[in-house]
Amino acid sequence: xxxxxxxxxxxxxxxxxxxxxxxxxxxxxxxxxxxxxxxxxxxxxxxxxxxxxxxxxxxxxxxxxxxxxxxxxxxxxxxxxxxxxxxxxxxxxxxxxxxxxxxx
Amino acid sequence: xxxxxxxxxxxxxxxxxxxxxxxxxxxxxxxxxxxxxxxxxxxxxxxxxxxxxxxxxxxxxxxxxxxxxxxxxxxxxxxxxxxxxxxxxxxxxxxxxxxxxxxx
DNA sequence: AGAATAGGTAGGAGATTTCCTACCAGTCAA
DNA sequence: TTGACTGGTAGGAAATCTCCTACCTATTCT
Numbered sequence: 001x002x003x004x005x006x007x008x009x010x011x012x013x014x015x016x017x018x019x020x021x022x023x024x025x026x027x028x029x030x031x032x033x034x035x036x037x038x039x040x041x042x043x044x045x046x047x048x049x050x051x052x053x054x055x056x057x058x059x060x061x062x063x064x065x066x067x068x069x070x071x072x073x074x075x076x077x078x079x080x081x082x083x084x085x086x087x088x089x090x091x092x093x094x095x096x097x098x099x100x101x102x103x104x
Numbered sequence: 105x106x107x108x109x110x111x112x113x114x115x116x117x118x119x120x121x122x123x124x125x126x127x128x129x130x131x132x133x134x135x136x137x138x139x140x141x142x143x144x145x146x147x148x149x150x151x152x153x154x155x156x157x158x159x160x161x162x163x164x165x166x167x168x169x170x171x172x173x174x175x176x177x178x179x180x181x182x183x184x185x186x187x188x189x190x191x192x193x194x195x196x197x198x199x200x201x202x203x204x205x206x207x208x
Numbered sequence: 209a210g211a212a213t214a215g216g217t218a219g220g221a222g223a224t225t226t227c228c229t230a231c232c233a234g235t236c237a238a
Numbered sequence: 239t240t241g242a243c244t245g246g247t248a249g250g251a252a253a254t255c256t257c258c259t260a261c262c263t264a265t266t267c268t
Contacts, residue, residue, distance in 0.1 A: 002115055009113035010256085021186060028215060041257055043216060062214045062265040070191040077184050080177055082125060087174040114226085132245060145227055147246060166235040166244045 004072040007052035012037065013045050017054060017068060025058070025067035108176045111156035116141065117149050121158060121172060129162070129171035 007013055012035065019031060032042050046066055049055040053072045058065045111117055116139065123135055136146050150170055153159040157176045162169045 005109075005118070006113050009110050012256090014109070017187070021190060029213095032215095037256095038258065039215065040217080040259085044256075047216095059215095059264095064215065068187075068190065070187045070194070073184055073187045074191050077181070077188060080181050080184075083121070083172075083174045083177045084181060086125060086172065087178050090174070116226090133243095136245095141226095142228065143245065144229085144247080148226075151246095163234095168245065 003052040004054065004076060007048050007054055008076070010045065010048075012042075013049055016042075016045060016049060016066075020055065020066060020068040025065045027063040027065055029063075031066065107152075107156040108158065108180060111152050111158055112180070114149065114152075116146075117153055120149060120153060120170075124159065124170060124172040129169045131167040131169050133167070135170065 015035075016031060019034060020026060028039065028042065028046065031046075032039050035042060046055065046057075049066075050057055054069055055066045056069050058067070119139070120135060123138060124130060127134075132143065132146065132150070135150075136143050139146060150159065150161075153170075154161055158173055159170045160173050162171070
C-alpha cells in the first residue's frame with residue numbers, strides 16, 4: 001500500500017499506467033517508444049510498478065508483455081473514501097450558503 | 105497535481121492528513137505530539153502539504169493552526185476514475201466466470 | 209552456429225528527500 | 239523588559255531516486 005503511493009509519485013510511472021489502460025498489454029519496446037528515456041530506466045520504472053502490484057509481466061518469446069493490474073488502485077480509492085465524505089460535506093456547506101444568498 | 109501525488113508518497117504526511125481529518129484543525133505542537141520526530145522535520149512536511157494545497161495554515165497568537173483542505177484529493181479521485189471503470193469491469197468478468205461454474 | 213533482437217542487470221553520477229542540530233522571530237505573561 | 243513558548247529557517251548528513259552507459263542473457267531468424 002505504501003509502495004503504491006510511492007509508485008504513483010513519479011510522472012513517468014503514471015504515464016506508463018495510462019498507456020497500459022488505453023492500449024491494453026504492451027511489450028516494453030512499444031512502451032519505450034513513447035518516452036524520451038533509455039530502456040534501462042524504463043525497466044526500472046516497470047519494476048517499481050510490478051513490485052507495487054500495479055502491473056503484471058508475461059514473457060512471450062523474447063518479448064515481455066506488461067499489463068495493468070488495477071487492484072492496488074482500488075486500495076487508493078478506499079483510502080480516499082473518508083476524505084471524499086469530507087469534501088462532499090464542504091460542497092454541501094457551500095451549496096447551503098449559496099442557497100441562502102439573495103438575488104439567486 | 106503532480107505535487108499532490110508526491111505529497112502523498114510519504115507516510116508521515118499521510119498520517120498528518122489523517123490526524124487533521126479525524127480531529128479537525130490543530131496547532132503544530134499537538135500534531136507533533138503524535139510523531140517520534142523533531143519539529144523542524146514536521147514543519148517541512150507541513151510545508152510540502154501546504155504547497156500541494158492539502159492543508160491551510162492560520163496563525164492565531166503564537167500558534168499556527170493547520171486544517172485539512174481536501175480539494176486536491178478530489179483531483180486524485182478524478183484521476184482514479186478511468187482505472188476504477190477498469191477494475192469494476194474485471195470484477196464483473198470474475199462474477200461472470202463464477203456464475204458459469206457448476207456446483208455453485 | 210552466428211547474428212540480430214528484446215529486455216534485463218551492474219554500477220555510478222547527480223538530484224532530491226528526509227531527517228537532524230543549531231539558531232532565529234514573533235507572541236504572551238510576569 | 240525579560241523570560242518562556244510556538245514554530246519557523248539554515249545548513250548539512252545520509253539515504254533514496256532517477257537517470258545514464260556498458261554489458262549480459264535469452265530467444266529467434268538465417
